[in-house]
Amino acid sequence: xxxATDRMEEKSHNELLAIRRQKLExxxxxxxxxxxxxxxxxxxxxxxxxxxxxxxxxxxxGRITAHRNxxxxxxxxxxxxxxxxxxxxxxxxxxxxAMAAFDHLDxxxxxxVEGETFVTKTGEPSIKAASxxxxxxxxxxxPDKWHGVQDTEIKYRQRYLDLVSNRESLEVFxxxxxxxxxxxxxxxxxxxxxxxxxxxxxxxxxxxxxxxETHHNALGMDLYLRIAPELYLKRLxxxxxxKIFELNRNFRNExxxxxxxxxxxxxxxxxxxxxxxxxxxxxxEMVCHLAEKICGGLRxxxxxxxxxxxxxxxxxxPWRRTRYEDLLRxxxxxxxxxxxxxxxxxxxxxxxDVTHCQADFEVTxxxxxxxxEEKTMDPLFVTHCPKELVPLAKQNAADPxxxxxxxxxxxxxxxxxxxxxxxxxxxxxxxxxxxxxxxTQKLDDDFLAALEYGMPPxxxxxxxxxRLVMMLTGVESIRDVILFPHMRPRH
RNA sequence: GGGUUGGUAGCUCAAUGGUAGAGCAGCGCCCUUUUAAGGCGUUGGUUGUGGGUUCGAGUCCCACCCAACCCA
Numbered sequence: 049x050x051x052a053t054d055r056m057e058e059k060s061h062n063e064l065l066a067i068r069r070q071k072l073e074x075x076x077x078x079x080x081x082x083x084x085x086x087x088x089x090x091x092x093x094x095x096x097x098x099x100x101x102x103x104x105x106x107x108x109x110g111r112i113t114a115h116r117n118x119x120x121x122x123x124x125x126x127x128x129x130x131x132x133x134x135x136x137x138x139x140x141x142x143x144x145x146a147m148a149a150f151d152h153l154d155x156x157x158x159x160x161v162e163g164e165t166f167v168t169k170t171g172e173p174s175i176k177a178a179s180x181x182x183x184x185x186x187x188x189x190x191p192d193k194w195h196g197v198q199d200t201e202i203k204y205r206q207r208y209l210d211l212v213s214n215r216e217s218l219e220v221f222x223x224x225x226x227x228x229x230x231x232x233x234x235x236x237x238x239x240x241x242x243x244x245x246x247x248x249x250x251x252x253x254x255x256x257x258x259x260x261e262t263h264h265n266a267l268g269m270d271l272y273l274r275i276a277p278e279l280y281l282k283r284l285x286x287x288x289x290x291k292i293f294e295l296n297r298n299f300r301n302e303x304x305x306x307x308x309x310x311x312x313x314x315x316x317x318x319x320x321x322x323x324x325x326x327x328x329x330x331x332x333e334m335v336c337h338l339a340e341k342i343c344g345g346l347r348x349x350x351x352x353x354x355x356x357x358x359x360x361x362x363x364x365x366p367w368r369r370t371r372y373e374d375l376l377r378x379x380x381x382x383x384x385x386x387x388x389x390x391x392x393x394x395x396x397x398x399x400x401d402v403t404h405c406q407a408d409f410e411v412t413x414x415x416x417x418x419x420x421e422e423k424t425m426d427p428l429f430v431t432h433c434p435k436e437l438v439p440l441a442k443q444n445a446a447d448p449x450x451x452x453x454x455x456x457x458x459x460x461x462x463x464x465x466x467x468x469x470x471x472x473x474x475x476x477x478x479x480x481x482x483x484x485x486x487x488t489q490k491l492d493d494d495f496l497a498a499l500e501y502g503m504p505p506x507x508x509x510x511x512x513x514x515r516l517v518m519m520l521t522g523v524e525s526i527r528d529v530i531l532f533p534h535m536r537p538r539h
Numbered sequence: 540g541g542g543u544u545g546g547u548a549g550c551u552c553a554a555u556g557g558u559a560g561a562g563c564a565g566c567g568c569c570c571u572u573u574u575a576a577g578g579c580g581u582u583g584g585u586u587g588u589g590g591g592u593u594c595g596a597g598u599c600c601c602a603c604c605c606a607a608c609c610c611a
Contacts, residue, residue, distance in 0.1 A: 063583060064549055064565060118577095119570040138571065155564075168572045192550040192563055194575050201546085201606050213550085306608080404611080525607090538605065 068187045071152040075182060080149055084183035087160035094131020100173040102165055108133060108175065109160040109183055111212065112153060114193060122150070123174075126159060129211075129218060134174040135161050146180050155193070156186030204533050217528070224517045224529055226342045231295065231315060231513075234334050240291040240317060245280035247273060247297065251492045253480075254278030254440075258301040260310075273299035278440070278508070279495045281318050282469065285506055286498045290320035295513070306525045307461065310534050313513035318469070322507035324441075327466040328429050328454045331509055332367050335427075335458075335516070339363050343520050350522035359425060361459060361519065367427040369454070375430060376412060379419050383412070391415075409436045422460045429454040439479045441467035442505075459519040466509040473499035 075082045090096070093110045110126030110133070121138040139147050141163075153159065160181040168174050191197045196213035203210040203217070210217045232242065250269065252259035254276030262271050277294045284292055295315045304310065319327065339346050346363040376383045380394060388408040395402045395411065400418050405411045412434075420430075432450045435443060441451040452468035470476050477496050517529040527533040 062549080067565070114574070116573045116576050117570090118573060121571040121573085123573050123576085125574080134574075136572075140571080166572095168574090170572070170574075172572085172574070174572085189549045189564060194563065195551045198551065199546085199606085202550090204606090209550095401611090536605070 064189050065187065068154060068185070068189075071154065072185050072187065074152045075149060075185065078145070078149060078152075080182050082182055082185035084158070084160070084181060087181055087183055089160070092128055092130035093126045093133035094128070096165070096175070097131055097133045097173050100165065102167060104165045105163075106165055106175060107160065107162045109158065111186075112155050112157050112159055113190075113212075115155055124159075126161065127212075129222070134168075134172050135159075135163070135177050136166075136168070136174050137177045137180070141176055141178055142180070146177075149182060150180065153182070154186060154189075156188070156190045158183035158186075201535075204527055204535055205538070207531055220517075220521045220523060220528060221531060223342055223521050227338055227517055227520060228295065228313075228513065230338055230341055231334065234337055235293050235317065238291070238330075240293050240319075241289070243281070243284060243289070243292050243294055244296070245277045245284075245294060247299075249274050249280075251490050253492045253495065255298075255300075260299050260301045275300050276314070276510075277316055278510075279492055281316055281508075282503055282506075283495065283498045285318055285320055286501055286503045290504070291318075293317040304534060306527075307515070309514065309526050309530055312526070312530075315511040315513055316508065318506050318508045320504040320506045323468045323505070324431075324452050324454055324466050324507055327507035327509045328367075328369065328431075328456070330507075331456060331464055331466060331511065332365060332427070332429075336363055336365060338516075339520060348520060348522065350524075359459075359522075362426050363458075367429060367456075369429040369431055371432045372416070372430050372434065372450075373432070375420050376416060379415065383415075407436070409434050413437060421457050421462065424457045425459055427456065427458045429456055438465070438467065439482070440470055440476075442470050443475075459515075461515055461519070462512075463515055463519060464509055464511040466507065469503075469506045469508045471499065471503040471505055 072082050087107070087109050089108045090106045091099070091108060093108050096106055096108055108126060110128045112124050113127040113132065114123075114125040116123040121136065124135050124137065125132045126135055137147070137150060142150075160183050161175055161177050162179045163175045163177040166174055166176055191202075191209055191213040193213075196215075197203050197206075197210050203214070211221070236242070248262065248264075248271040250271060252272035252275050254274075255278070257275040259272040259275050262273065263269070264271050276298055277296070281292060281294060293315060296313065297311050298314045299311050300308075301310065302308065317327075317330070319330070322330075336346060339348060348361040348363065349357045350359040350361070352358045373384060380386075383391070383394075386394065388411070391408065391411050392402060395415065400415060402411045402414050405414050416430075431454050432444060432447075433453055433455060434449060435441075435451045438451045438453050441453045444450040444452050454466045455462055456464040456466070470479070473496055476499055477491075480491055480496070514526050514529050518524070518526065521529065523529060
């Protein structure tokens with residue numbers, strides 16, 4: 049039995065679907081195309097409502113999302129992403145054929161309306177329909193008009209239903225769209241230009257992560273979806289660009305969780321002749337700009353399902369900048385006087401599981417993650433990290449154990465790293481050889497050759513856009529900021 | 540990978556091991572300014588899948604699938 053037969057089976061067994069099919073045929077019998085065509089409007093439903101003026105002749109279109117039937121007159125809501133407007137339909141104003149056609153419409157159908165604006169007794173801005181046009185028949189019932197979609201599976205697998213019926217979900221995605229647009233505007237206003245570099249790479253570089261593999265038939269070669277654009281952006285610095293960014297998808301073939309999606313959006317920005325502190329200034333300015341422009345201010349409130357504020361993030365400048373080692377001394381003043389064994393013992397005493405940590409610096413990093421990062425809600429630039437943690441950044445001139453980087457923590461998560469980029473080709477080669485570790489990862493010789501031609505000293509930042517949007521919109525799962533998150537197939 | 544919770548009508552949710560139910564949506568009737576419209580009536584179910592225990596399973600047991608959360 050194939051899928052089409054299954055679908056016929058489902059139809060014949062479901063009364064709701066069958067009734068909508070009957071209405072579809074009834075429209076056709078009346079000479080009305082149920083799947084319409086072009087319809088000129090004077091504005092979207094939400095636009096007309098926002099800029100409402102009485103006595104205007106308007107044309108609009110949208111999905112019917114509510115129907116209040118008063119017998120000889122009807123009120124419907126027409127909605128789209130812009131919002132909604134109420135439409136009043138009355139036998140006195142509308143042709144008999146139009147009223148007959150309206151009988152075959154349902155919540156969910158797309159309708160075009162022409163009429164005059166007025167305000168009802170109850171003060172509702174409305175359109176008195178003079179004519180209507182069926183634009184598309186909906187053959188399946190929409191989710192509950194009041195509760196919307198609650199089932200997380202439906203929300204994620206059928207996002208269109210979530211967007212149609214859950215206002216809060218739509219608002220999160222509208223904010224995401226605004227954030228991405230504003231990031232581009234912010235960087236372009238400061239002279240950065242957007243570039244596009246390969247998403248399919250022969251050697252997946254710029255990060256330590258498992259790549260997705262694919263194959264190019266004509267060239268007969270394996271390719272990888274990029275895990276980072278970094279090495280190509282640096283080639284552009286070699287090529288003479290000085291202020292560039294790329295805002296697009298990365299792919300990592302790793303686990304899926306509340307904070308991880310296999311494809312995620314990353315902003316990487318490089319600025320020739322800048323250093324990590326200048327990049328920290330830039331990211332600080334940018335995030336504050338986004339918060340003020342899109343989120344209504346520098347205090348970001350996260351709320352639970354009941355609408356109570358569970359967390360407030362204060363983005364007021366200047367943001368704290370503290371050295372990695374000083375943060376650990378804040379947790380345990382004698383931390384850097386301890387031997388590696390004493391550090392492990394301290395962790396055991398304080399209930400921090402470090403059995404999986406191989407090296408001593410990993411023990412320290414684990415303490416940092418558990419006792420500092422996860423508890424830091426307001427912005428904190430962690431600077432001068434140990435070089436083992438960051439193999440692609442420049443070493444600190446005064447202390448070779450450290451690198452010139454920041455790690456920006458907000459909302460208990462790392463939001464953005466920023467480096468003074470390594471531009472010494474010999475040290476870079478040595479670090480990459482050390483990092484690539486044998487058979488699976490090949491060295492990107494072309495990248496190293498590019499560095500040998502000379503790359504200007506530069507500052508670089510990466511910002512995980514999904515996590516940034518989570519922080520700014522107050523949602524707890526990355527799936528709530530990605531329109532179509534990856535899911536296991538249903539069966 | 541391990542643990543916890545969940546999957547019941549199109550949607551939102553009920554149902555001590557004992558007749559599967561409500562609200563919304565739908566359908567029928569009434570109502571010409573309603574807005575979660577209202578009133579009266581009414582249709583709709585392979586309870587995620589497959590086994591098992593039992594006189595009897597949505598409920599208990601086993602396996603599997605999907606999801607959310609926690610842990611690694």
